[in-house]
C-alpha cells in the first residue's frame with residue numbers, strides 16, 4: 001500500500017533539485033582578476049561596469065551598486081527626501097526589509113492589503129490609505145511578478161506621490177514590455193545569497209532621474225559628489241559601497257540570467273497547467289501584462305479543506321517529506337511582526353508625526369488568508385529543474401491527495 005513519506009512511506013523523489021548558487025570558471029576567473037587588480041574597492045572599474053550594465057538591463061539610465069537590497073531601499077527613500085512624519089504605503093505580504101527601510105528613515109509604514117489573484121499590493125487598498133501625510137507608495141514585485149504599475153502610477157500621479165519599487169525579487173521582470181525598477185521614481189534590487197543573481201550580499205538602486213541618481217550616489221559614498229574633492233561632503237551619507245569582488249561575481253552571474261529566467265518561466269507555465277488540475281491547488285492568475293516574470297518564488301494557493309483541513313505547515317511538511325522543498329513563506333502579515341515594538345517611541349510616536357499608529361488593530365483579510373491558510377512557495381532553484389522534476393512535484397500532490405487519511409493522522413499526532 002502506498003504510504004505518504006511523512007507517515008513512513010517511500011518519498012516520491014530522493015534526488016535533490018538543482019543546487020544554488022550556480023557558478024563556474026567565469027566567477028572564479030572574475031574573482032582572481034579582481035584580486036590581482038589590487039583595487040578591491042574605490043578606484044576599481046568593475047562596480048561601475050556592473051552599475052551601467054545592470055541599469056541598462058532594467059531599462060534604466062542610472063545605477064548605484066550598494067551593500068544590500070535593504071540599503072538600496074533606505075537610500076532611495078532618503079534621496080527622495082522622505083523622513084520624519086511622512087507615511088509610505090507598503091504591502092503587508094513581503095519581507096520585513098520593505099517596512100524596516102521606511103522606519104530607518106524615521107517615516108511610518110502604512111500597510112496595504114494584497115490582491116488575492118496576484119499577491120501583489122492591491123491598488124484599491126493603497127487608494128483607501130492615502131492621507132495628507134502620504135509621500136510615497138512602495139510596491140513589491142512579489143516573487144518576481146510585477147505589481148500593477150498602471151494602477152499605481154495613476155494613483156501616484158493623481159495624489160502627487162513618489163513610487164519606490166521594491167524589486168529585490170524581480171531582476172529582469174517586465175510590466176508590458178518595460179523592465180521594473182525605474183518605472184516609478186527609483187527601484188531597489190537585492191543580490192543576497194538566495195537571489196536569482198547573487199554575490200552573497202549586495203544591492204543596486206536604479207533610476208531614470210539624474211538628480212536622484214546623484215543624491216543616491218552621494219548617500220552611498222559618505223556624502224561625496226562625483227566631481228568634487230574626496231574630503232568634501234554634501235549630504236549625510238555613509239559607506240554603502242559594493243566591493244569589486246561582488247561586482248565581478250555579478251557580472252559573471254548576469255551572463256546566465258536570461259537563460260535561467262526563460263527556464264523558470266517555462267517550468268512555471270508547465271506547473272500552472274498541471275497544478276491547476278489538482279483539486280485544492282490554485283496557481284496565481286496569469287496576466288498578459290506581465291511580459292516577463294522573474295520567478296524568484298513560485299507562489300501558489302491551496303484550499304486546506306481539500307487536504308483534510310490540515311494546517312498549511314502540515315501540508316508543506318508532507319511535500320518536503322516527498323522530496324519537494326515547499327515553504328510556508330511569510331507566515332504572518334508584516335504588521336504583526338514584533339520588531340515594530342522597538343519603534344514605539346520614534347518614529348511611531350514621534351511628535352513630528354503627531355498621529356498614533358496602532359499596528360495591533362490592523363487586519364488585512366487577503367494577506368491574513370495568504371499567510372495563515374493559502375500561500376505556499378517553491379524557491380527559484382526548483383524551477384531550474386527538468387520537466388521530470390516538475391512532474392515529481394505534481395506526483396507528490398497527487399499522492400498526498402490520494403492518501404489524505406495518512407496526512408490527517410500524522411498531522412493530528414503532532
Ligand SMILES: Cc1ncc(COP(=O)(O)O)c(C=O)c1O
Pocket residue numbers: 067068069070071094095097098140166168169189190191192202203
Ligand atoms: C521583498 C524584499 N525586499 C527587500 C529585501 C532586502 O534585501 P537584502 O537582504 O539584500 O537586504 C529582500 C530580501 O530578501 C526582499 O525579498
